[in-house]
Structure formats: C-alpha cells, structure tokens
Amino acid sequence: xxxxxxxxxxxxxxVLQSDKVVLIDFYATWCGPCKMxxxxxxxxxxxxxxxxxxxxxxxxxxxxxxxxxxxxxxTLLVLKNGEVKKQFVGLTTKNDICDSxxxx
Amino acid sequence: xxxIIVIGAGPSGISASIYAVRAGMKVLNLYYGESELEKAHRIxxxxxxxxxxxxxxxxxxxxxxxxNLGIDxxxxxxxxxxxxxxxxxxxxxxxxxxxxxxxxxxxxxxKVRPNIKGIEIYEGKGVSYCAICDGFFYRKxxxxxxxxxxxxxxxxxxxxxxxxxxxxxxxxxEPVNVDKxxxxxRVIKQINGxxxxxxIELEDGxxxxxxxxxxxxxxxxxxxxxxxxxxxxxxxNIKVDENMQTNIPGIFACGNLTGGLxxxxxxxxxxxxxxxxxxxxxxxxx
Numbered sequence: 407x408x409x410x411x412x413x414x415x416x417x418x419x420x421v422l423q424s425d426k427v428v429l430i431d432f433y434a435t436w437c438g439p440c441k442m443x444x445x446x447x448x449x450x451x452x453x454x455x456x457x458x459x460x461x462x463x464x465x466x467x468x469x470x471x472x473x474x475x476x477x478x479x480x481t482l483l484v485l486k487n488g489e490v491k492k493q494f495v496g497l498t499t500k501n502d503i504c505d506s507x508x509x510x
Numbered sequence: 511x512x513x514i515i516v517i518g519a520g521p522s523g524i525s526a527s528i529y530a531v532r533a534g535m536k537v538l539n540l541y542y543g544e545s546e547l548e549k550a551h552r553i554x555x556x557x558x559x560x561x562x563x564x565x566x567x568x569x570x571x572x573x574x575x576x577x578n579l580g581i582d583x584x585x586x587x588x589x590x591x592x593x594x595x596x597x598x599x600x601x602x603x604x605x606x607x608x609x610x611x612x613x614x615x616x617x618x619x620x621k622v623r624p625n626i627k628g629i630e631i632y633e634g635k636g637v638s639y640c641a642i643c644d645g646f647f648y649r650k651x652x653x654x655x656x657x658x659x660x661x662x663x664x665x666x667x668x669x670x671x672x673x674x675x676x677x678x679x680x681x682x683x684e685p686v687n688v689d690k691x692x693x694x695x696r697v698i699k700q701i702n703g704x705x706x707x708x709x710i711e712l713e714d715g716x717x718x719x720x721x722x723x724x725x726x727x728x729x730x731x732x733x734x735x736x737x738x739x740x741x742x743x744x745x746x747n748i749k750v751d752e753n754m755q756t757n758i759p760g761i762f763a764c765g766n767l768t769g770g771l772x773x774x775x776x777x778x779x780x781x782x783x784x785x786x787x788x789x790x791x792x793x794x795x796x
Contacts (some may be wrong), residue, residue: 429720436642438738438740439737439739440643441740442740442757459696475635475705477634477636477706477722478638478640478643479646480631493634495635495741496633506632
C-alpha cells in the first residue's frame with residue numbers, strides 16, 4: 407500500500423474513521439533524522455498491506471501537530487480506532503515499529 | 511577537501527586513519543578533549559609491550575604515528591556533521607569547516623542522556639537533542655540548553671532567531687566561552703512537568719519556568735551527532751554492520767562508540783575495518 411500524505415482535510419476520514427491500524431510519521435523537510443526515518447516508513451508501507459501508513463508535514467499542518475502534542479521530530483504514532491496506542495520519538499527502527507504494530 | 515575525516519584520535523580513530531592513508535586517501539583526523547585511553551594508568555594486557563605501557567604514552571604514540579604517515583591530525587572540537595546535497599560531508603569545528611567524501615566517528619563511549627531526573631520521561635515532550643529539528647516547536651518560547659561549552663553555544667546559535675529566550679544551564683560545570691547567552695551554573699535537581707516540560711528545579715530549591723530543554727553537554731560525541739543526523743543508535747552506541755557502516759552511507763563508526771568490548775584491541779580492529787570500508791565506499795562512488 408502506498409504512503410498517504412495526510413493533511414487537515416483528509417485526516418478525519420483517513421485516520422479517525424479507519425478500521426485499520428494507522429502508522430503516522432510526523433516530519434519536516436529540514437529535519438535530518440526525518441529523512442532517515444522516511445525510507446523505513448516506506449518499507450513498512452510496502453510490506454504491511456493490512457495497515458495504513460501516512461506522513462504529515464508539520465510545517466504545513468501545525469494544528470495536527472498541536473492536536474497530538476508533537477514537540478520533536480520525527481515522531482511516529484500508531485493509532486487504532488482513532489486512539490493513539492503507541493508513540494515513538496526520534497529515529498526508530500523498523501523492528502521496533504513493527505513489533506508495536508504486531509502487538510495490537 | 512579530504513577523502514576521509516576521522517573524528518577521534520584514540521586507538522580506533524588512529525587505526526582507521528592509518529589504514530585509510532595507506533590506501534592512498536587524503537585523511538584528516540580531528541580530536542578534542544581527553545581520550546578514555548589517556549585515563550588508563552597502565553596497560554599490561556595489550557599485545558607487544560613487555561613491561562606494559564601507560565595509556566597516555568600509547569595514546570601519544572598513536573598520534574605521532576599518524577602524523578608520520580602523513581595524516582593531518584588537528585586538535586579541534588567538532589560541533590556538527592552536515593550532509594551536503596552532493597552527498598559529501600561537512601565536518602564543522604569551532605575554527606573551521608572541512609569537507610570529505612566519508613566520515614568515521616570514533617569518539618568513544620560518551621553518554622547521550624544527562625544523568626538528571628526527569629530527562630528521560632520528557633524526551634519528545636519538551637526535551638530535545640536536535641536544535642535544528644525541533645526549534646520550530648519553541649517559536650517565541652523560552653528554552654534552556656543543558657551544556658557548558660562550544661557545543662552548547664552552537665546549539666544556541668541554531669535557536670536564537672526562533673525562540674524568545676535562551677538560558678544555558680551548566681549543571682554545576684564551569685562555562686567555557688559562553689558570553690553571548692545567559693548562563694546559570696547551578697546544579698539541576700530535576701526536570702518538572704505534566705504532559706510536557708514546565709520547569710527546571712535547581713538544587714538550591716529555585717524553580718525556573720521553561721518551555722523546552724535542549725541537550726548539548728560537554729563536547730559533542732558520536733551519540734549527539736547521531737541524534738542530529740539520524741544515525742541509528744542502540745542506547746548510547748552507534749549501530750554498525752560488520753564493516754562498521756552506519757545506516758547513513760559514507761558514515762562509519764568504530765571503537766568504544768559501537769559498544770561491546772571496551773578494549774584497545776577491539777578498537778584498533780574496528781578502526782581498521784572502518785578505514786578499509788570507507789576506502790571501498792569512496793572508490794565505488796567516484
């Protein structure tokens with residue numbers, strides 16, 4: 407499944423109303439560790455067809471970043487039924503992310 | 511421009527430099543501060559020394575050997591590593607910026623997280639290790655930098671046009687060259703907060719309200735560079751493959767920084783591997 411680029415317009419439908427587990431990568435274009443996180447997130451999207459994988463550019467979506475109290479990037483959220491089940495702050499390995507998704 | 515810049519002049523860094531220079535590379539070795547090796551009063555278990563050797567002497571020998579082989583060995587404090595658009599690297603020191611095709615980090619096993627109560631639970635909730643990444647979240651807010659030297663100043667410089675105020679908290683250490691920013695040298699007792707950081711509590715009982723805290727203690731080590739660049743860490747150690755390659759192509763790590771056996775022989779082995787692999791990397795990208 408391809409990675410969704412989320413924004414305030416599609417967030418409700420794609421995330422809060424989704425029946426799938428959703429992995430969201432909060433990033434910014436100026437952030438070095440975010441650039442290293444991005445291909446890891448892409449790989450997970452490729453390999454796990456049963457979840458939704460999305461990215462949010464915090465520079466263009468400040469209110470979404472604020473809603474989830476994002477204060478550091480990259481931050482990854484794993485949501486199920488609209489609720490945050492797990493948060494990762496800083497560059498996170500594929501294994502750690504997948505272990506958390508698999509446990510839900 | 512150099513082919514390879516090695517950060518750290520302990521056994522691992524020097525070993526990496528030696529293997530690289532002997533493969534025809536132009537090598538710069540940058541070092542600053544005291545090496546772990548220098549602290550070893552006497553080493554009796556390292557191969558080849560009939561009566562043992564002091565850590566200081568072994569350390570100095572390494573640097574002299576490197577210079578004899580044509581490696582530029584300079585005592586300069588590294589503040590940052592930048593990835594350029596052409597995928598070369600700028601290594602920024604207090605005095606200069608040097609460019610290279612590959613970087614080998616051999617800065618030893620320095621802890622990334624300060625030993626202050628509350629730091630860990632507020633990571634990502636007001637505590638940050640990367641000013642460039644996270645300054646955005648503290649626009650017009652009041653921030654603290656925990657540190658006492660050029661590294662702390664460097665992070666402050668990355669924040670000064672974004673935040674409302676910066677105070678450098680040295681946590682009991684002597685400030686070094688910090689005239690440009692407000693400095694508080696008192697010892698920190700703990701970090702307070704609720705959902706996020708709200709204040710720094712000092713040992714004398716005073717509570718200082720703060721919106722965010724950036725960590726830049728002492729001299730920047732491999733862990734700090736990792737946090738700023740996006741190099742994968744395992745605790746305080748940089749993760750490498752069997753060729754000392756990190757997750758970022760062209761950046762290698764070796765010695766105590768990768769964890770495991772904290773011994774000279776492990777360090778020199780890893781330095782050799784890193785040097786050789788950096789050479790291979792460069793030859794493939796030319």
